[in-house]
Amino acid sequence: MMKIRAWAQYYVDMLVKLGVIRFSILSAATVIFFSITIQASINYILRGQVKLDDLYAAILFAIIITPWVVFFLSIVVQQLEHSRKRLSKMVYKLQEVRARDLQLQQELQVNLIELNAEFEERKKAEADRNQAFKDLENEVFHREQAQLIVEERSALVRSFIDSSPDLVYYSNEQGQFSGCNLAMEALTGKIEKELIGLTPFDVFDTEIAAKFAATDKAVLNTKLPETYEQWLTYPDGHKACFELRKVPFFGRRNEYIGVLGYGRDITERKKYQDALEKASRDKTTFISTISHELRTPLNGVVGLSRILLDSSLNAEQRQHLNTIYVSAQTMGNIFNDIIDLDKFDRRKFEIINQPIEFRSFLNDIKTLALLQVAQKGLVLAFEIFGDIPDFINADGTRLRQVLWNLVSNAVKFTDSGEISIRIFTSEEANNKIGLTFEVEDTGIGISAAGQDKIFAMYYQEQGSKRATGTGIGLSVAKSLMTAMGGDIWVRSELGEGSCFTIEFDVDGVDSLLPSGTAGSEQIKLSVLLVEDIELNVTVCTAILNKLGHTVEVAVDGRSAIQMAENNSYDLIFLDINLPDISGFEIIKILRENKTLELPPVVAITANVINNRQEYIEKGMNDAISKPVSINAVTGVINRLFNQVEKKVKPKLHYTADDQEMLDEYLDIDLLQQYLDTLGKDLLLQSVRFFEQTMPHYLTLLNTNLTARDQDAIVDEAHKIKGAAGTVGLMRIQQVSQLVQSPDQPTWWENIDDWVEQINTEYQHDVKRLKTWIESQDG
Template sequence: MMKIRAWAQYYVDMLTKLGVIRFSILSAATVIFFSITIQASINYILRGQVKLDDLYAAILFAIIVTPWVVFFLSIVVQQLEHSRKRLSKMVYKLQEVRARDLQLQQELQVNIIELNAEFEERKKAEADRNQAFKDLENEVFQREQAQLVVEERSALVRSFIDSSPDLVYYSNEQGQFSGCNLAMEALTGKIEKELIGLTPFDAFDTEIAAKFAATDKAVLNTKLPETYEQWLTYPDGHKACFELRKVPFFGRRNEYIGVLGYGRDITERKKYQDALEKASRDKTTFISTISHELRTPLNGVVGLSRILLDSSLNAEQRQHLNTIYVSAQTMGNIFNDIIDLDKFDRRKFEIVNQPIEFRSFLNDIETLAQLQVAQKGLVLAFDIFGDIPDFINADGTRMRQVLWNLVSNAVKFTDSGEISIRIFTSEEANNKIGLTFEVEDTGIGISADGQDKIFAMYYQEQGSKRATGTGIGLAVAKSLMTAMGGDIWVSSELGKGSCFTIEFDVDGVDSLLPSGTADSEQTKLSILLVEDIELNVTVCTAILNKLGHTVEVAVDGRSAIQMAENNSYDLIFLDINLPDISGFEIIKTLRENKTLELPPVVALTANVINNRQEYIEKGMDDAISKPLSINAVTGVISRLFSKVEKGDEPNLHYTADGVADEQEMLDEYLDIDLLQQYLDTLGKDLLLQSVRLFEQTMPHYLTLLNTNLTARDQDAIVDEAHKIKGAAGSVGLIRIQQVSQLAQSPEQPTWWENIDDWVEQINTEYQYDVKRLKTWIENQDG
């Protein structure tokens, strides 16, 4: 097989070397030669001879056929050779390609291995990344959930803060607001976005802002909380009292970033406190009234006991009567202390200075002291140093109370020896007189520690069996002296006695008449006094007689009615509480008497008078409280009988049918001339419309007035009173206008003492006056 391939290759090589034609000729010759040889051999073998014709035929056939066959084969072979060569080249190339492919395959295998490794790594990394993504997603989810929780909590906290009625705000270190709640927005009139970046001076009035900013600054500087109360003003003008709590404000990283403030509205608490104080004052007045009523019989017991002690009595009677006398006197002193203690707790002592006869005052003190020291067998030394004025302007009741307390204590703590009372006077500038009283005893004395505490409330010297009182007398005395502008102190030594000293200044006066009042200014009147208590009758009669009036007395209601109907009086003082019928029933009966021309009637009451109008509406012309004083009596007479001359409020005169003259009554409440002009100009409908507008605006004015009164803001009170005065004047409410005029006049010396009553009068009476005004308008023609 290999030889055949070799011959075939040789054939091809020859063909390639000789070319087709030459190789074809050579091949044809070779074929002819072999054809002749084979033909001759076959013929010879078969026939035994060789014929030339057969040779010629073979030669001819070979010559004709062989070249074409050889040529064709040569062409085929040549093509095949060419194909082989090409194929060889292709094989070679394929081998190269295969080798390269093998190399590439090897490289591919390496790459595949590397890729597989990388794939595994990537797969692992992908798995790690996926896990990381999952962890990150979980973390993001958790954060989102946490953020939602934080947002929900923040929203809840914000909602809670906004729904809180308390102020909440926070400011930065520059004192600028950084945020607030709805309550703060309502207070400032600015929403949070507008408030951020502003200072308190941009949000509040200067006075309010100054304190607001100062406390913020104090918290910023000290980093300590601060709590205080401050009145703040809303945009509509009404005030509210806030208890402000300001604390340092720290961020999430505990860095200091400003001030956090809270404010609770305590206006109602303030009003409640004021109401309690007013109730306490009313209670004090009630207690004072009761004390007045109880002192009347108590003074009778003391006075009658003292008179009986001067009469002929046996030893046992004298002892019993002396016990009654001392007990009644002690009871009166303790009751006085309790009364004044209540005043001390609730309100400042009221000092009423009026002219008193000083020598008579000193004689009373000496007489009392003499009675007390005589009961214990002590000696009284009563000495006066200096010139004693005939009259001084002072509160004699309070002076007696202090001195009686000192004398009583001196007698109580002294068993033997002497009680000394020394009075020193000195003249000072501007008609001032300096008074010094010393009350010295030889009793048990006071320890050094006790001297520092002796004027404290309820203090009693330890170990002293004599300290059986209330322990408030000296505390009250100290407060009274302070209220009178003076002082009290003690010097003492145990076992050797004590010396109490009081010192104060008074004004010197020329007579007992009130300052600025002459006898000629008082009309001499015939007065009916209706009073059932003998002591009150004595006091009232003495006052009225001293003022130059004549007095007749009725001790019960029926006698008063009979005397009023059968006699002509210029004035009636009528007690409200009588043993048979009340003063209001008496005045009603007298008003119903159509034949009687009744003079002015003044109610005498032991109760506090908050609203004089209540008494007037029940038929009285005026009212004053008991016990009577010269100032009260002269004041009411001046109001009732000097009004026409001085141009003040007109007096009420009642007609025979018991109804007050309508015009004069209306003149007290309404400016009739002004209203008539309005009626003629505007007409009834427009005037009523103005009155209704006044009714609509008054509640707002009163709200501001009341809150400012609670805040004790004088300027704001005056401002609101001025507005009310103008509004009342515009619709002819003359009484409200006049009260508002008082309320807007703080220059009056007793403005603060009376402003509560004026405001209360405006609050309670303006509606009554508006009702009268509407009735008057509706009754007019047209």
């Protein structure tokens, strides 16, 4: 088989090498040769001989047939060769393609492996991604849940903070507010959005803001909490005491971002503490007062007992008198023990001035002094210099207590010599009488250092013998003299005796009050009324309109100045206490305006007018007190416009006893004038308006009292006094006058009781007032 393929290949190679024609000729010759040979061989074999005709026929046949066969075969072979070559080329190419295919297949296998690996990786990545998506979805879900929880908690915390009555705020490092709760909004009068970005100086008064900013700064600098108490004022004017605690404020990354502040309202605690302190003061004051007031008669009992013991007595009388003497001494020691046990640092003295017979009072002092000095064999010198009035208006009990204390001390520290009591009187202006008492002894005296301390509580000067007693007598005497508007002092030399001097003024009881006269017709005026309290405006306007005058009203100082400069008035009634500037400042501004022809100006004040000249010197033409009455208005108009004053007589509808009781609570004369002028309905309307405004006044008064804000207390009391006086509540007006008078010596000691009296009694007085109004005709 291999040989055939080799010969076939050789045949093809020869064809290609020789070409078709040459190969065909050679092939034809070869065929002819082989044809002749074969034909001859066959004939020889078959016939035993070879004939030429057969050879010729074979040659001819070969010559005719062979070329074409060979040529056709050559062509076929050539075509086949070409086909073979092409096929070879194609096989080669197929081999190349196969090789390439194998290479590609190998590469594909590699790629498939890589692709499978990548697919697996992608599949794994897809799974991981799906898992990541799931995890992300879970995380988002959990975050959403967490966010919801945080939002719910934030809302809960915010709700808790907003519902808290405590102040909550936070500020940044620049001291600006960054947020707050509802309680802080209520305090500042600003919502949170308005408060953000403001500083304490934009919200509070300068003094409070300075303290606020200083403590914030301290927390910022030290990173330590700060706690302090601060009185703050709400937009409606009432005060509250807060315990403010400020702590550093940190963010989520523990970065320092500002100050977080809390404020707890401790006003009630303050009130409770003040009540406890007041109760303690009242208790100790009571003990001190009762012991000292009982000491005077007790010393009398001791002194008289001692004198009687030296007289002729039988045994039974002497025994009884000794019992009295020892009992009195024991009682005195008990008082001293009580005072030593319950020492107090603040005292409360109530001064009750009333007419006393002065000569009789001095005789009592002299008698008691004689009893004291007689026990020690001393001499009493009792001298009076000046004219002694028959009566004076003073607190005889308190004055007696001071003098008896001085006399007792003089006798106690004097072993020999005399006790001198000297009284000096002098007449002063405004029916005032100046009194001076000197109590001098020849005893052990007081050192220079001791004189500076002798009026201090519990101080006892050490002399030749140890001092006995509690050491509070001179301190109480000092306080009593201060309460009475006087003073006490001492001059002394050690071993040479001492001289105590008290000096004060009293009123004469026979002072005459000015009275009005009967009158004539009133002129008609254009009046500017400057008043900020609505109730007073209503009443004053009604009175002036009733009298035929026309009235325009200004409720503050700035408006009053503008109206006075732009309008022409016949008369100006000017309230002294206004919300922006005082009446004295207004009159000063108006007087300085040289282009303004200023009409008469009458000051209206809730204060007692002791000296009208003081108001005139400050620019006023006259002054009247609140509550404004018809008589006061007609009187001042008559004086300024040269008319005669006209008095309005009150109409009484009560029995004498009832009227006497009402006179203690109500200003019947004023109310009758209002009733005649305004009518019952308008007067009742004014009373109802007073009832509506009074709770607000009392709220502010009570918070200011707890805050111990003297100016604010006086301001609110002034408003209450004006409002109460306007509706004729005389007792409330009088108590309010005491509250608004801080220059009184014992003002702080009595202020709690006065305010309490207003709180508890004004409603009873309003009820009495309504009953009285309803009982009137018309």
